Amino acid sequence: MAGYLLRRIIQALLILLGVTAITFILLYLLPADPARQIAGRSATAATVQSIRQQLGLDLPLWQQYLRYLGNLVQGDMGRSYIQRTEVASLVWSRLPATLLLMAGAIVCELVIGLGAGIIAAVRRGRPTDTAIMVASFLGVSAPQFVVGILLLYVFAVQLGWFPIGGYGTFAHLVLPSLTLGILGGGWYSRMTRSSMVDVLRQDYIRTARAKGATGGRIVLVHALRNAVLPLIAMIGLDVGIFMSGAVVVESVFGWPGIGQLTWQAIQQVDIPVIMGVTLTAALFIVLGNLLADLIAPLADPRIKLR
Incomplete structure (x- = not known):
């Protein structure tokens, strides 16, 4: 190790x-x-x-x-050309909001992706499978700003269930997390379905059925544990993607995270801030991949770290 x-x-x-x-x-x-x-x-x-x-x-x-x-x-990421503030301070001040949004988005995409992917795999070739795959394709293809605006219009403006924008409470977190989660959930559902279909054809699944294991136990205990391995690697990538790639979502919802800081820096050609944000995102991508590699053996003991 x-x-x-x-x-x-x-x-x-x-x-x-x-x-x-x-x-x-x-x-x-x-x-x-x-x-x-x-x-x-x-x-x-x-x-x-x-x-x-x-x-x-x-x-x-x-x-x-x-x-x-x-x-x-020496730990000095430079000073912002425009704001005349240490870049490290700017990044650290925005980091909690982005980490919170990232956690919410990952939870949403896992709930959407795993649930839809498992149902599609179990009902492979049926209308339910087709409908889920079409919905997944739409979720992946839809621009984030369109999804965000639609969610705002329906759930914030029309129904009034959530605030239109801002930061600070759980209600503020729901819609931006769901916006990111719909996109990621589309990828996760397709990946989950593909992995689950492959795993459900394995010999040990047939053995479990022959021993009288229930359908729910076969899917959630025997099959999902092996099918989830590709998703662990995807989560590692999402950590870095959400760190700097949620520019549009943060702008739509007025979320004061690193994505919004990045967009402001690009508009103002604030090179030290752009460098700082890019380096921070790369660091989280590396850490996310490392964490995914360390977690994978816990899901499948056959995987060895070398």
Whole structure:
């Protein structure tokens, strides 16, 4: 286990280094000028040049990158060009809201995906199976902002069951979590159905039936435990995706998370914030995958960590 963790940590560091390098180069190639953005449209060329020198933007790319890495090793993610605040403080201030939304979304997509996938697998080839797969396809294909607006209109405006937007209570969490959960639930239901169909054909399932095991026990105890393994890996990916990919949902519902911070930074070409958010999302993707790999042997003892 110690050797495995050491290898994974080294791999994680290399991945994060690659993420910082690629993101840094892409942001450097942007046609926008951060110094001009900070100085304003009416600023003189001398003022813009002075700001560029203060920020180190006049240095060659490799020098800027090495300086960024040196500061990053010391825990310094830089300062926001626009808000003039430490990027680490901005990220940490938004992190609790995003983690809460991420947890809610994962719960929703698991409930939707597992339930629908199991029913579709058990009723394979029947109208119920077809209806669930069509609904899953629609859930995967529907744009998040359309789903979010529809949920707001029906459950917040028309029925008044939930607040239109904001953050702070469980009621505020339901609709944005459900919006993300519908998309993920579509993928999970298709994956669950495929895995369950394959597992239900195995010899040990037929043996369990021959011994008189009930249908519910066969599905929930014998089959689901092996069918759930691909979903564990998907959850690991979702941890990072929800960390920075919920930009649209957070904007629709006024959710003060990292996604909203990312969108603001992109609009303002706030490079340090974009770098900080990207690095944070990459870190959570790596941690999510590591956690999924550590949990997988608990679901299937045949899996060995090497």
